[in-house]
Amino acid sequence: MTLISFDIDGTMIFGSPPGTIGLDTVRRAKELGYLIGSASDRPIGNQEELWRTHGITVDFVSLKHHLPQIKDRFPATRYLHIGDTWMDQHFAKLAGFQFLYVHEVPGDEPGSWVF
Numbered sequence: 001m002t003l004i005s006f007d008i009d010g011t012m013i014f015g016s017p018p019g020t021i022g023l024d025t026v027r028r029a030k031e032l033g034y035l036i037g038s039a040s041d042r043p044i045g046n047q048e049e050l051w052r053t054h055g056i057t058v059d060f061v062s063l064k065h066h067l068p069q070i071k072d073r074f075p076a077t078r079y080l081h082i083g084d085t086w087m088d089q090h091f092a093k094l095a096g097f098q099f100l101y102v103h104e105v106p107g108d109e110p111g112s113w114v115f
C-alpha cells in the first residue's frame with residue numbers, strides 16, 4: 001500500500017498559486033488503490049472543502065507538520081509527500097516520508113513516477 005500526501009498551494013492545480021498536479025493524477029492514484037490526501041498549512045476544514053469542491057474523496061487531510069500522525073493512522077509500505085518548497089521536504093523527511101518536488105512529477109501519469 002502506498003500513501004501519497006499532496007501539498008496544496010503551489011502543488012495542486014487548485015492551489016494558490018496553482019501547481020501542476022491535476023485532478024486526473026489524484027484520481028489515477030486512487031484507482032491504483034493508493035491512500036491519498038493533503039498536508040498543507042491551510043486549515044483542515046478548508047482543505048476538506050477544496051477536495052469536496054473538486055469532487056475527490058480523500059482518505060485524510062492534515063497539517064503539514066502532522067505528517068507523523070498520518071503515518072501512525074495508516075499502515076502502508078510507502079509514504080510519499082509531494083510539495084513545492086523546502087518546508088515540504090523538511091516535514092516529509094522528519095516524518096519519514098519520501099519527498100518529491102512537484103516539478104519532478106511528470107504530467108498526469110502517476111504510475112510513471114510512483115514505480
Ligand SMILES: [Mg+2]
Pocket residue numbers: 007008009010011083084085
Ligand atoms: Mg506549497
